[in-house]
Amino acid sequence: MKKYNGSILIVEDDEDVAITSRMILKQYFECIEVLPSPKSLESRLRQETYDVILLDMNFKAGVTSGNEGLFWLNRIQALSPLTQVVLQTAYGDIDLAVRSIKEGAVDFLAKPWDKDKLVTTVINAFKQALARRENREPKVRQKAQHQYLNHGQGTFIASAxxxxxxxxxxxxxxxxxxxxxxxxxxxxxxxxxxxxxxxxxxxxxxxxxxxxxxxxxxxxxxxxxxxxxxxxxxxxxxxxxxxxxxxxxxxxxxxxxxxxxxxxxxxxxxxxxxxxxxxxxxxxxxxxxxxxxxxxxxxxxxxxxxxxxxxxxxxxxxxxxxxxxALRDRKEDIPLLFDYYFEEYCRRYHKTFSVDPALAQQLTRYDWPGNVRELQHAIERAVILCSRPELTIDDFQLYGPTMQAEEADRSLNLSNIERDAIRHALKKFNGNLSRAAEELGIGRTTLYRKMEAYGIGRTEGA
Structure with a gap:
């Protein structure tokens, strides 16, 4: 006989009833567990999932009201709402059975029961547990899937x-x-x-x-x-x-x-x-x-x-x-990518700038080892930190040997390079000597001396 792939928990303090129930149900279900008391029921429910719990209603000696069983029925429903509960007691009456069903039990068994009655009751409860779980599964999946629906990433830009x-x-x-x-x-x-x-x-x-x-x-x-x-x-x-x-x-x-x-x-x-x-x-x-x-x-x-x-x-x-x-092999896309991310970050950070007409072409001279992600982050940073009305190449911190100079426009003479660097730093910091010196990695006094040697006025970069 093929067994149901179900998990049944018997909570019963009468050892003879527990053993008998387990022996009978073991013929029909893959997993049968027994608890002699509900004291550890809450911790068990936090660790395991059961399809059906066969729950006695009275555990204290001399108590026949069934209130204990109803209390634990409510705790099971709170901790494991998909589990079906069958209540059983040797002191059953019609009123207690009706109350049990109203409280949420799937069925009620009066002891002593016969084997067929026990098996039929638990199998029916198991099938209802399966139906409840199957009805819930699509809702759980739909709720989890919602975050992945209609949340597309940025536009894929490519024309190179x-x-x-x-x-x-x-x-x-x-x-x-x-x-x-x-x-x-x-x-x-x-x-x-x-x-x-x-x-x-x-x-x-x-x-x-x-x-x-x-x-x-x-x-x-x-x-x-x-x-x-x-x-x-x-x-x-x-x-x-x-x-x-x-x-x-x-x-x-x-x-x-x-x-x-x-x-x-x-x-x-x-x-x-x-x-x-x-x-x-x-x-x-x-x-x-x-x-x-x-x-x-x-x-x-x-x-x-x-x-x-x-x-x-x-x-x-x-x-x-x-x-x-890599982005260095599709530099024709850099102006398009710049326009896209520039507009996006201006909108996000509520900024308005004009753009230096030479900026897009200047950005293509850099090899972008971090590819599109590096370009995107560089644009975001520039938009956030720029305090002038126009965005220029000075707002981008592009390091390393990949920033290429145009041979015709830039001399390789060391003195000329140093003079251009000082003018560039002064322009970037609006004539602030302290910040320009820090950017150049030299002291303020050294910067002042070199400005005199090259005939650079403090206001040239302002």
Whole structure:
């Protein structure tokens, strides 16, 4: 006889009744537990989830009112609202049975009961528990999914010749459910590409769920990705819907997949093969209809050759590959990106500026090692800190050897370079010698002496 995959708790102080109940019900259910007293019931409910609790109504000697059972019935409903409760007592009467049902019990058993009556009552309670749980599951999932619906990221901006293949591939792959692997340096906009694919696909109205695999601790990977049931481990105080379920009918974006350890790669591969997962603490198989898009800045081919990344997982996620160029290889997009982020941050911080006509071209002379993300943050910082009516290149702190000078406009003579640097610093700080000297990394007295040597007036930069 096939057993029900249910969990039953018997709370009974009569040892003979508890043993008999357990022996009978064990033939029909996978898990039967017994508590001789309700004293530890609350702590048990915080750790475990039960489908049905068979609860005695009187535990104190000489007490026959049933009030104890009704008290614990209310506590069970507060702590585990999906659990069905069957009350039983040797001192049953019609009024007590009616009161029990009104208080929320699914049924009432008067002792002594016969085997068939016990089995039928508990099976019916179990089926009602399943129905209640099934009715609640879509609501739990919908509530969790809400945060992932209609919350698209920024616009994907691209017009440079080096981006034509990227745009063409996005257009070609969006109409399919093919797995996509996006490769590129940090900050190049891999998640924006994933959003662009999602927004042009038939799943656009469904959830887009992004997971940074590099930030998920290995011990929480299964809980984060597949979910868990209440009580499945020490800190599982409530049921959690995993990312695969949240992305059902939508897109699951797995960022930094190259950081996944070999043992976690196996678990992910198993889920990707047939899109079937099970929450921790549950044997129920859940099918997740998800479109998988992965991204990494790691050289996956090298990792596969070294055995650090499974080749079967690599082929599973790499149906279509998109190589995203660095910003230094698509500098034609910098003016468009500047316009977009400048408008966004002026609006966000309630600022109004004019823009130096030469600024966009000047920004293209920098190589942007942090790519689009660095450009975005540089624009935000400039908008916040600029106190003049016009935004210029002086409002951007661009460091390192990548800030390129135009050969025709700038002399390589050291004296000329030093003179230009002093004038630039004075202009940046409106003639404030202390701040200019600090910017140049020299003392105020040294700055004053060099200004005299180069014939630079204090007001030249003001």
């Amino acid at each position: 010749p080096s981006m034509r293949n990227v745009l063409k591939t996005i257009e070609q792959v969006s109409g399919t459910d093919a797995n996509v692997l996006i490769l590129g340096e940090n900050g190049t906009g891999k998640e924006l590409v994933a959003w662009a694919i999602h927004n042009q696909s038939k799943r656009a109205d469904q959830a887009f769920v992004s997971v940074d695999l590099g930030a998920v601790p290995p011990s929480l990977f299964e809980s984060e990705m597949f979910g868990h049931e209440k009580g499945s481990f020490t800190d599982a105080k409530e049921t959690r819907v995993g990312k695969f379920e949240l992305a059902d009918k939508g897109t699951l974006f797995l960022d930094e997949i190259g950081n996944l350890s070999p043992d976690l790669q196996i678990k992910l591969l198993s889920a990707l093969q047939n899109r079937n997962i099970s929450r921790i603490g549950s044997n129920t198989v859940i099918h997740a209809d998800v479109r998988i898009i992965c991204a990494t800045n790691a050289p996956l081919n090298d990792l596969v050759r070294r055995g650090a990344f499974r080749n079967d997982l690599y082929y599973r996620i790499n149906t279509v590959e998109i190589q995203l160029p």
